[in-house]
Amino acid sequence: MAAALHAVVIHEAGDLRIDPIAEPVPAPDEAVIGIVYGGICGSDLHYWKHGAAGESILRAPMVLGHEVVGVVRRAAADGSGPWEGARVAVHPATPAQEHVRHPIDRPNIAGGGYLGSAARFPHRDGAFAHRVAMPTRMLRTLPEGIDLQEAALIEPASVAWHAVNRIGDVSDLSALVVGCGPIGLLAVAVLRARGARHITAVDLHERPLRIARELGADVVLQQPDAADVAAIDADVVIESSGSPQGLDTAIRGAARGGVVAMVGLLPSGPQPVQVALAIARELDLLGSFRFNDEIDEVIAALADGTLRIAPVISHVKRWRSAADAFAIAADPTVSSKVLLQFGKA
Numbered sequence: 360m361a362a363a364l365h366a367v368v369i370h371e372a373g374d375l376r377i378d379p380i381a382e383p384v385p386a387p388d389e390a391v392i393g394i395v396y397g398g399i400c401g402s403d404l405h406y407w408k409h410g411a412a413g414e415s416i417l418r419a420p421m422v423l424g425h426e427v428v429g430v431v432r433r434a435a436a437d438g439s440g441p442w443e444g445a446r447v448a449v450h451p452a453t454p455a456q457e458h459v460r461h462p463i464d465r466p467n468i469a470g471g472g473y474l475g476s477a478a479r480f481p482h483r484d485g486a487f488a489h490r491v492a493m494p495t496r497m498l499r500t501l502p503e504g505i506d507l508q509e510a511a512l513i514e515p516a517s518v519a520w521h522a523v524n525r526i527g528d529v530s531d532l533s534a535l536v537v538g539c540g541p542i543g544l545l546a547v548a549v550l551r552a553r554g555a556r557h558i559t560a561v562d563l564h565e566r567p568l569r570i571a572r573e574l575g576a577d578v579v580l581q582q583p584d585a586a587d588v589a590a591i592d593a594d595v596v597i598e599s600s601g602s603p604q605g606l607d608t609a610i611r612g613a614a615r616g617g618v619v620a621m622v623g624l625l626p627s628g629p630q631p632v633q634v635a636l637a638i639a640r641e642l643d644l645l646g647s648f649r650f651n652d653e654i655d656e657v658i659a660a661l662a663d664g665t666l667r668i669a670p671v672i673s674h675v676k677r678w679r680s681a682a683d684a685f686a687i688a689a690d691p692t693v694s695s696k697v698l699l700q701f702g703k704a
Contacts, residue, residue, distance in 0.1 A: 366422045366488035367681045367699065369403075372410030375682055380422070383492035390440050390495055391433035392447060394701040396511040396675070397487050398426035399688040401540065401601075403475065407685050414627055415478040424487030425451035425474035426514040428507055430704055431498075432490060440495025446505075446704060447498045448513045449474070449486065450654050467521075467649045487678070489701050499654055502662040507704050509661065509669045512545065512696060516657045516668055519545040519597075521650035522620040523553055526595050530554030535593035535612045536576070538600025538623055539567035541696045544574060544671045546597045546622070551575030552666040559591050561608060564692050573670045588612045599623045603630050610637050610644075618643045671696045 368378040385391050403423045405412040431445045441447055453472035461469045472478070475485025486493070501510055519542055523529055534555040536546045539562035550558050551574065559578045560571035568579035580587055591612040598609035601623025609619045610633045619642055637644055660666035674697045676684035681699060688697035 364489045365678065366484075367424065367678065368420050368422050369406045369410075369417060370420045371417065372408060375407050375685060377679060377681060378420075380488055383490055385433065385435065385492035386494075387437040388435055388439055388494055388496075389492040390431050390435045390498060391490055392427075392429040392449070392486075392493050392498070393432045393490050394427050394429040394486055394488060395507055395704055396428050397424045397699045397701065398511045398515065398541075399685060399697045399699065400426055400515065401542075404685065404689050406477065408689070412477070413624055415476055417477045417482070418480050419482060421475065421477060421482040422484035422487060423475045424485035424699075425449075425476075426511060427474075427486040428501070428510045428513070429702070435495045440498050441500045446501040446507060446510070448501055448510055448654065448658065449493060450497050450499060451475070451486075451514060452497075452649065453483070465651065467651050473649070487681070487699060487701070489678075499658060501658065505658070505661050506669065508672060508675065508698065511698050512541075512668050512671055513654060513657050513661070515541055515696070516545045516549065516666070517650040517654040518542055518622065518647075519549045520653040520657050522546060522597050522622045522647040523549050524653060525620050525645045525647045526597075526618050529595055531556045532594040533557040533592070533614075534559070535591050535596040535609065536560045536571070537596065537598045537605045537609045537612070538562060538602075539564075539571050540599065540691060541671055542622055543567070543597070543599035544570055544695060545668055546599055547571050547576050548574045548666060548668045548671070550597070552660055555595075559593060559612075561588075561612075566692055567695060570670050570695055574667070583608075585611065593617060596620070597622055601625055603632070606630070607633055610642060613640065613642050615640045616642070618645065620645045620647045622647045672698060674698065675700055
């Protein structure tokens with residue numbers, strides 16, 4: 360008898376369970392993926408802690424997880440997509456079904472679905488499970504040589520890569536990264552890979568700053584004062600803390616005429632922002648939300664060794680220890696990216 364399948368399911372705030380699930384039944388254009396690793400994202404933590412991620416409010420039990428990699432266990436019946444046995448990363452976005460006016464080259468802001476998201480109802484289950492059926496358009500075959508644990512960071516690294524794409528060419532520019540959670544750390548790695556001349560990283564805690572150094576930050580500052588922030592004078596800034604204080608640091612640390620890419624999701628509602636200073640310095644404040652095809656650029660950069668991101672991984676826990684893994688992931692003083700392991704390659 361085949362072993363029962365299980366998934367990591369959030370029922371309500373504080374109620375995370377390991378639930379049995381049925382064997383997936385794929386549509387003709389879907390492959391069955393044996394999930395090997397899944398990274399715990401900030402949105403997963405928000406659903407666990409608060410029953411909501413921003414304005415996406417949990418209304419029914421939902422399988423979590425969108426940062427996943429695995430192996431094709433059954434290829435799609437229609438012949439599309441990768442072959443059985445291929446190692447794959449997953450692009451978790453689903454194109455919007457209804458028309459929302461947006462630039463054609465930026466479908467990430469069109470309001471489509473996302474794995475493990477409560478933005479719509481019924482919710483879109485995620486992929487923290489042993490086996491899941493995935494449309495082949497979501498799958499990216501991994502070249503040989505990319506470690507599968509490191510590949511579990513491809514989705515969040517694509518978020519960081521998209522933020523740099525929003526800024527443009529960063530080669531030979533000075534950069535500031537505010538907030539060294541997983542996305543901030545990956546932003547440091549991407550900026551280094553993309554040729555930034557000098558990178559400063561800022562965080563509240565000492566541990567993530569050590570990792571930022573390992574990933575290529577030239578200067579790290581723990582809770583800098585106003586004078587230290589003003590002295591940074593960075594050409595480009597990535598704000599990844601998702602806090603008003605972090606955005607304040609980003610604006611104050613930017614050079615006149617500089618660019619600030621806002622990746623961290625601030626709480627809903629009005630926020631205190633140094634708009635007058637941004638105007639006086641003619642700063643460009645750019646929103647940056649998820650990503651588009653940057654996942655392919657990230658995979659290529661990992662394959663040729665341009666991008667190095669493995670130091671961001673701090674813990675790997677078996678799926679049965681999901682509750683412990685979530686608690687670890689919620690504490691930035693002891694962890695950065697925590698992976699759940701569901702199977703073997």
